[in-house]
Amino acid sequence: xSKIYYNDKEFENLLHSLGNLIEQIEKIDDPSTKEMIxxxxxxxxxxxxxxxxxxxxxxxxxxxxxxxxxxxxYTIKHLMALYDLEAFVGIQSAKDSxxxxxxxxxxKL
Numbered sequence: 171x172s173k174i175y176y177n178d179k180e181f182e183n184l185l186h187s188l189g190n191l192i193e194q195i196e197k198i199d200d201p202s203t204k205e206m207i208x209x210x211x212x213x214x215x216x217x218x219x220x221x222x223x224x225x226x227x228x229x230x231x232x233x234x235x236x237x238x239x240x241x242x243x244y245t246i247k248h249l250m251a252l253y254d255l256e257a258f259v260g261i262q263s264a265k266d267s268x269x270x271x272x273x274x275x276x277x278k279l
Contacts, residue, residue: 178244219253
């Protein structure tokens with residue numbers, strides 16, 4: 171297995187820092203700058219959401235052992251919950267995160 175870049179606590183801190191940055195974005199006065207940043211975030215979200223949903227579908231359909239490992243991994247569970255993956259939707263701490271954006275909030279591109 172490759173190196174783990176962030177342990178669970180560090181990942182939680184990273185999400186918290188990201189939430190703080192999003193709060194700072196919300197305070198930007200210039201509407202065009204704010205809109206551009208939100209467009210970037212929406213595109214980033216859409217790209218990752220699509221890939222993660224496809225990946226999870228493949229894992230769920232073809233690799234039950236890997237699926238079970240992912241369901242037990244703190245970081246994977248919380249990341250997947252942020253992208254509304256069905257198996258992870260009940261992860262409350264991810265839903266409470268300031269970085270959580272539900273799928274219906276993502277502009278369809």
